[in-house]
Structures are given as structure tokens and as C-alpha cells.
Amino acid sequence: MAPYEAIAEPNGSSTTSTAPNGSANGNGTNGHTNGHTNGHDHDEKEEEEEEEEEIFPPNLSLRITGLGIQYPPHRVNPKDLDTIAHKFYPQTDSLKKVLSINRYTGIISRPSVGECLHPLANQPSPPSITDLHNLFIEEGVPLAVSACKQAITESNYKPSEITHTVFTTCTDSSNPGYDTVVLKHLGIKPTVEKVLLSGIGCSGGLAALRTACNIALGAKALGRKARILICATEICTVLVRSELDSIVQNNEVRIGITLFSDCSSAIVLTNCVGEEGRKGVYDILGWKHKIIDNSESELGFDVDALGWKVILTPQVPSLTSSATPSLYDNLISSISPKSLSTISGIKPTDVDWALHPGGSLILSSIQNTMSLSPSHLRASFEVYTNYGNSSSATIFSVMDRLRSNTEAGVAGEGKEFGPGVGIKGGRKGVLACAFGPGVSVEMALLRRVDNGLEASNDIVEATNGVGGISVGGVELD
Numbered sequence: 504m505a506p507y508e509a510i511a512e513p514n515g516s517s518t519t520s521t522a523p524n525g526s527a528n529g530n531g532t533n534g535h536t537n538g539h540t541n542g543h544d545h546d547e548k549e550e551e552e553e554e555e556e557e558i559f560p561p562n563l564s565l566r567i568t569g570l571g572i573q574y575p576p577h578r579v580n581p582k583d584l585d586t587i588a589h590k591f592y593p594q595t596d597s598l599k600k601v602l603s604i605n606r607y608t609g610i611i612s613r614p615s616v617g618e619c620l621h622p623l624a625n626q627p628s629p630p631s632i633t634d635l636h637n638l639f640i641e642e643g644v645p646l647a648v649s650a651c652k653q654a655i656t657e658s659n660y661k662p663s664e665i666t667h668t669v670f671t672t673c674t675d676s677s678n679p680g681y682d683t684v685v686l687k688h689l690g691i692k693p694t695v696e697k698v699l700l701s702g703i704g705c706s707g708g709l710a711a712l713r714t715a716c717n718i719a720l721g722a723k724a725l726g727r728k729a730r731i732l733i734c735a736t737e738i739c740t741v742l743v744r745s746e747l748d749s750i751v752q753n754n755e756v757r758i759g760i761t762l763f764s765d766c767s768s769a770i771v772l773t774n775c776v777g778e779e780g781r782k783g784v785y786d787i788l789g790w791k792h793k794i795i796d797n798s799e800s801e802l803g804f805d806v807d808a809l810g811w812k813v814i815l816t817p818q819v820p821s822l823t824s825s826a827t828p829s830l831y832d833n834l835i836s837s838i839s840p841k842s843l844s845t846i847s848g849i850k851p852t853d854v855d856w857a858l859h860p861g862g863s864l865i866l867s868s869i870q871n872t873m874s875l876s877p878s879h880l881r882a883s884f885e886v887y888t889n890y891g892n893s894s895s896a897t898i899f900s901v902m903d904r905l906r907s908n909t910e911a912g913v914a915g916e917g918k919e920f921g922p923g924v925g926i927k928g929g930r931k932g933v934l935a936c937a938f939g940p941g942v943s944v945e946m947a948l949l950r951r952v953d954n955g956l957e958a959s960n961d962i963v964e965a966t967n968g969v970g971g972i973s974v975g976g977v978e979l980d
Contacts, residue, residue, distance in 0.1 A: 557837060558837055558838075558839050559788065559789040559837055559838055559839055559842070560839060561839040561840075561841030561842045562841075562842070563716075563720070563786075563787060563788065563789075563842075564723070564774060564775035564776075564779070565716050565719055565720070565772060565773075565774060565775075565786065565787040566772070566773050566775055566781065566783040566784075566785070566786050566787070566952065567770055567771070567772055567783055567784045567785040567786075567787065567949075568657070568658035568659070568660075568771050568772070568773055568781060568782065568783045568784065569653070569654040569655060569656065569657030569658035569659075569660075569769075569770070569771040569784065570653070570654055570657065570768070570769070570770055570784060570899060570902065570903045570906065571649070571650040571651060571652065571653025571654035571655075571656075571657070571768065571769040571770075572650060572653070572766070572767075572768045572769075572899065572900050572903050573646045573647075573649040573650040573653070573766070573767050573768070574614035574646075574764075574765070574766050574890065574893075575614050575615060575616045575642065575646060575765050575766075577614070577615045577616065577617055577618050578612040578613060578614055578615060579612060579613050579615045579618070579619055579740060579764075580611075580612045581605050581606050581608070581610075581612075581761075583618070583619035584602065584605050584619075584743070584760065584761065585602055585605075586619050587619055587624060587625070587743060587744070587747070588602060588747060590625070591744070591747070592747055592750075592751045593751065595750075595751050595754065596754070597750050597751070597754045597755055597756050598747070598750050598751055600756050601750055601756055601757065601758060601760070601761065604756075604758050604761055605758075605760075605761040608758075608761050608762060608862075608863065609863050609887065609888060610761075610762065610887065610888060610889075610891045611888055611889055612889075612891075613740065613762075613763070613764035613765075613890065613891035614764045614765055614766060614890055614891075614893075615740040615764065615765050616638070616642040616643075616646075616738055616740065616741065616765050617642075617740075617741070621741070623638060623741055624741065624743055624744055628744075629744035629745045629747075629748055629809045629810075630741065630744065630745075630809070630810070631808065631809060631810075632806075632807070632808060632809065632810050635674075635675075635738075635741060635742070635810045636675055636676075636677055638738065638741055639672075639674060639675040639677075639681065639738050640675075640677075640681065640684065642738060642765075643672075643674075643675065643681065643736050643737075643738045643765075643767065644681055644684050644685055644688070644736075646736060646765070646766070646767035647670075647681065647685045647734055647736040647767040647769070648685055648688045648689060649767070650734060650736075650767040650768050650769040651685060651689055651732060651734055651769045652689065653769065654732065654769040654770055654771045655689070655732065655769075655771060657771075657784075658730075658771040658773075659782075660730055660771065662689050662690045662691045663690070663691070663692055664730055665691050665692075665695055665730050665731070665732045665771075666695065666696065666722070666727075666728060666729050666730050666731065667695060667696045667697065667698075667715070667718050667719075667722075667729055667730070667731040667732070668682060668686065668691070668695055668696075668697040668698070668731065668732045668733070668734070669697075669698045669699075669700065669711045669712075669714050669715045669718070669731060669732075669733045669734075670682035670685070670697070670698070670699050670700070670711070670733075670734045670735070670736070671699070671700040671701070671703065671707035671708070671710065671711045671734075671735050671736075671895050672701070672707070672735065672736050672737060672895065673701065673702070673703070673704045673705075673707060673737065673804050673811070673894060673895060674736075674737045674738050674739055674742075674810075674811065674894070675738070676701065676806070680699040681699075681736065682697055682699050682734070683697075685734065691732070696718075698714060698718075700714065702940065703895070703939045703940065703943065704802070704803070704804050704894060704895065704939040704940045705859055705861055705892070705894045705895060705897070705937055705938060705939045706859070706895070706937045706938055706939025706940075706941075706943050706944070706945045707735050707894070707895025707939065708733075708735045708768065708859075708895045708896060708897070708898040708899050708937060709790075709859075709898055709935055709936075709937045709945035709946070709947060710792070710895075710939070710943075710945055711733045711734075711735060711895075712733055712770065712772070712787075712790075712935075712947065713790050713792060713945065713947065715731040715733050715770075715772050716772065716787055716790060718731060719731060719772060719773070719774035720774065722774055722776070723774045723776055726776065727776065728773075728774065728776045728777055728778075729772075729773065729774040729776070730771065730772075730773050731771065731772045731773070732769065732770075732771055733769060733770040733771070733772060734767065734768070734769040734770075735767065735768055735769075735894075735895040735896040735898075735899065736766075736767035736768075736895075736896060737763075737765060737766060737767075737893050737894040737895055737896050738765050739759075739763035739764060739765055739893065739894060740763060740764060740765050741810075742759075742760065742763070742810050742811060742813075743760050744809070745807065745809035745810045745811075745812065746759055746760040746812070746813065747760065748809065749812060757812075757813060757815075758815070758862075759813030759815055760813075762861075762862055762891055762892045763813075763891060763892050763893070763894065764890055764891035764892065764893045765893060766890070766893035766896040766897065766900065767896055768893075768896040768897075768898075768899035768900055768903070769899070770899055772787075782952070782954045783952040783954070784906050784951075784952055785902070785906070785933065785949040785950065785951060785952060786949065786950045786952055787947060787948075787949055788838050788842055788948045788949065788950060789834055789837050789838045789947070789948050790834070790945070790946060790947040790948070791830050791833055791834040791837070791944075791945075791946045791947075792943065792944070792945055792946075793826065793830050793943070793944045794941045794942070794943050794944075795822055795823075795826050795941065795942045795943075795944065798818075798822055798941065798942040799940075799941065799942075800814070800816070801814070801815075801816045801818050801819055801822060801942055802814060802815055802816070802819050802938070802939070802940050802941070802942045803940045804940060814940075819861070819862075819865065819938070819942065820862070820864040820865045820868040821868065822942055823861075823865055823868070823869065823938045823942065823944065824865075824868035824869045824871070824872040825872070826942075826944050827869055827872060827873060827936065827944070827946075828872060828873065830944055830946050831851060831873070831934070831946065834946050834947075834948055835849050835948070838948060849932070851873040851874065851875060851879075851934070852873075852874060852875060852876070852879065853930065853932065854879075854930050854931075854932035854933060854934045854948075855879055855881075855882070855905055855930045855932070855933045855934070856873075856875060856879045856880050856883065856933070856934050856936065857882060857883065857898060857901040857902045857905055857933050857934065857935040857936070857949075858880055858883040858901070858934075858935075858936050858937075859883070859892075859897055859898050859901070859936065859937035859938060860883045860884070860886055860887030860891075860892055860897060860901070861892055861938060862887075862892065863887065865938070866880060866883055866884065866887065869936075882901045882902075882904035882905045883901050885904060886900050886901050886904060895939075897937075898935060898937045901935075902933070902935060902949070905933055905951075906951070931950060931951055932948065932949065932950055932951075933948075933949040933950070933951065934946065934947075934948060934949075935947045935948075935949055
């Protein structure tokens, strides 16, 4: 089915963070794949073709009614990594290269639960995974509580009205999960249906949103309300000592510690049962998910006695940019014509992009592959420059920056950079995209909600102009 151009309103980095020897040799996964019979390969092709033909119903009535973003109060600068590295480690060639890369990431500073002199980063040996868990509960839970309160408040719901929760993190693995602690602080009823996702890394935010959408549709089929709280929380910066250990001891160039920051972000999603016409931020029109073949060893987050080890190879930018065009086409083709106008061809340049800022090369590679201008990725560049990569929590921060048709926040037109400050101008449609271990690709098509305004079908029209935008003092258009 051909894509369509305009959306109608509904009725209602280069890390050679090299994997351990043998983990990328293809044994196991590749061998299993190569062992498939021809008949099984044929079945897989038929299943793939059948999936491509699936069309989302025309009126999903899935609406994001609130967002909340909470960064911690402290920040780490590029020089702070130099301070810790020189204090505790010999200056090996690999460490010198990482410190050199650290000066040119394009990130001004990264939010962190502590400064570079935080006790956990300055003890004689790196903190254990138990130490990191205790810090996550101490520092991460309050961030999550704050982000969730913001999202619930904007949605104009009471905590008792939340029916489901979907949480995610890749920087804690306790049982019960941190969601149980957060929900107690929020006063959400103990009978709420909750899900905690793991193993999905930077794609966790959109994976959680996709999961919530399917839960909401299931509830709608039963005629039940679904008011779903989604939360992604990551405490990444305290892994600095663990990563530095690997850089020095294994002579590896690992740039994760130059990119990652701390954050919690939250969304409230409703299926609009019994509340058609409710105000909101975004409508969700459809989504897609894909695992790139034979890419398991390229991107990951391996458990370790000292926390987690980032696996991020130089192949990730080319893998992700190569996978994006076909998944975009599949997504657009899966949107019902009744949800779109009759004009064919929503081009990638017809929508704004909320692209997970995994690294500057990932952003620029997809920009080139999809023929985008910097203004299409302005929110992703802005979040990357001013906040870095907060793993699963980052994508909601980018969506938060694109939420408004009218608010300023860029190029000195209004409030300074920060959560809840929209970017002035933009396109009706927003394409959200993130990548995670697997390598997995998550993608969703959103439409800004014009609360109280006359409905518009147009996804390609700029609502308030997007020219003259700068990020970090650099002119984008």
C-alpha cells in the first residue's frame, strides 16, 4: 500500500567498546540462523510479507495526555572525566584516545546525580553492582517520582485513576523492580496492572510506549478505560569507574562514558474510552519494531560485577541508518488511509523527527540517509548538545522539546533550554525513532494535538516556521 501525505484528526558513537573475545564470532546465533531449512526460510518470508500488509485501524484513539522530564541537579563537564582518569589510572594509549574523543563529542555538559567528586566515583576501587543499585534507589527513584508526578498532573488525572504502568530501565536490575517503589511514593493503588521491561537499553522508552499502546487497545476491545503511566529512568554516569577499568586493563577504546547522562522521563497514555476529545499532547497513529539481523554483538549493555559494560561498536551508525528507510516506509504504509489524507507520499522531510540522540554520528548518518535538514532534527541535536544520551529516558525528552506548536525555547526566543520548554514552530507530524540492543529499531508516527483549535489534516505544513534555529550557538538552517 502506498504511503499518504497528510494526517487527518480522529473522531475523538563510535565506541569500540569491544565485546569479550568470542562474543562477536557468530557462534550460536549465526549458526542457528544458518541451520534453518529452506522451507523455514520460506515461512519466514511469508510471515514478513503478511506483517507488511497489516494496517492499523483508522481511529486508534491513543493519546499522550502528559509528559514529565526530570534531570538531576548536577552536571559533569568534559574536564571532569580528565580529573577522575588522571587521579586513579595510568595514562595508557587507549585512555588517552578516549579522553581526546571526550573533548570533541559536541556535548557541553551532562546531567548527573553527582559531581565528579562524588564519593562513589572517588573511592579506591570502582563501586560494586550492589553499590550502584543502592544509589539508583536513593537517587533514581526520586527522579522517577518527580517525572511521573509531572506527567500525571498535566494529564489532569488523579494517581488513583492510573490503571496500568509500564516502566523500563537498563541501569538497575532489582527484584522487585524500582517501579514498585515509585508507585508507592505516588500513591498509586496496589491493584494497578504493571509491567517492567528490561534488556532493551536506549530503545526502552519507545518500546515501553509500544507496549502501553497494545495494552490500551486490548482494554479498549473490552470496553475498559486504560490510563497508562510510562516511565524510563537511567542512572548512567556512576558507571565511569567501571568503564575506565576496562579501558585501562583491557586496552579498549570505550566512549560510553563520554556520552551518557542521568534522567527520568514519563508519559501518560489514554485509550480515550469514555473521554473522547480529551486534551493531549500527541496522538499515536502507528508503530513498528525490528531487530537487525546478525547485529547482537554491535550494541549492548552487559552485566558485570562492577555494574554494566557498554557495547557500542563503530558499525552502529551505519547499521541504524541503513535500517531506517525501509522501516519508515513500512510504518507509513501501515497507517490506515482513513487516518490520512488522499495525497500520497509522506516523505521523511514532511515530518519533524524525534530521533534518539545516541551519538553525533548516529544523528548525522540518519540525517544524510533520510535527506533531512538540521531543523528536522533540531530537538535531537539540542538534547544531545545540552543533556547528552540518557539511554531509554532520552526519547521522551526529545518529544517534550517538540510538543508545542507555539512555545519558544530556541535561539533566544523564549525560556532557556529545559524540560517542558517547547520549540517554536514545527510540522504537524512527528516521527519518533530509537535504537537499542539487538540491534533493535523502534519507530512511531505521532501527530501533535491542537487543543481547542480547528482540526487540521495537514502533516506537512509548518505550524509556525522552523527557520533561523540554532543549537549551542550553531545555526541549523
